[in-house]
Amino acid sequence: MRFTDRRLHILPIILLCLLPMLGHASGDDAPKTYPGYIELKPAIIVNLASTRRSQYLKIDIQCLVETAEEAELLEHNMPLVRDRLISLLGGRSADQMQTTQQRDDLRAELLADLRDSLLRTTGRGVISAIYFTGFIIQ
Numbered sequence: 001m002r003f004t005d006r007r008l009h010i011l012p013i014i015l016l017c018l019l020p021m022l023g024h025a026s027g028d029d030a031p032k033t034y035p036g037y038i039e040l041k042p043a044i045i046v047n048l049a050s051t052r053r054s055q056y057l058k059i060d061i062q063c064l065v066e067t068a069e070e071a072e073l074l075e076h077n078m079p080l081v082r083d084r085l086i087s088l089l090g091g092r093s094a095d096q097m098q099t100t101q102q103r104d105d106l107r108a109e110l111l112a113d114l115r116d117s118l119l120r121t122t123g124r125g126v127i128s129a130i131y132f133t134g135f136i137i138q
Contacts, residue, residue, distance in 0.1 A: 035128065037062045038074050040082065043134060046090040055094050060134030061085070063114075063127045070126045077121055084117050085110065094137045107132065 040061045048055040063081075065071045074081065088110060097103060107130055115125040 032068070032071070034068055034071065035064060035066045036071065037064055037131075038071055039133075040078070040085075044082065044085050044089060046086055048137065049091050049093045056138055057089060057092075057094075057097070058134065058136040058138070059085075059089065059132060061110075062131045062133050064129040064131070065126060066128055070124065073118070073122050073124065073126050077118060077126075080117060080121060081114060084113055088113055097135075097137065103132065103135065 040063065043058050043060045045056060045058045048057055063074060065074055097106060111127065111130050114127055114130070118124065118126045
């Protein structure tokens, strides 16, 4: 009887030691909350118009969406979004994107075009805002 009592005291300790081995949900498995951001991966890279030498723009963009449904629509239409961005950014000169005001104007132009393109395709504007999270001209 004494032996059985000892095992009953050890059992909770063993279970507590095994608890960390059960694991937990990784950050990728956690449900996303909205409004939220959708990162365009990989970064957009386009050639810039230049008479001096070859130049390119590498731009990282994140889109703000309000609902999970809009996030799904954006993900489904990502080829359209990337195509529009490449078309709108390619061929511009570096001089058109130097100042903060020029970049703000560019952001507004890209957002308006993307919302219009998505509205025609999905019936919804989908994107609430876009943010440049990386902007390199070389």
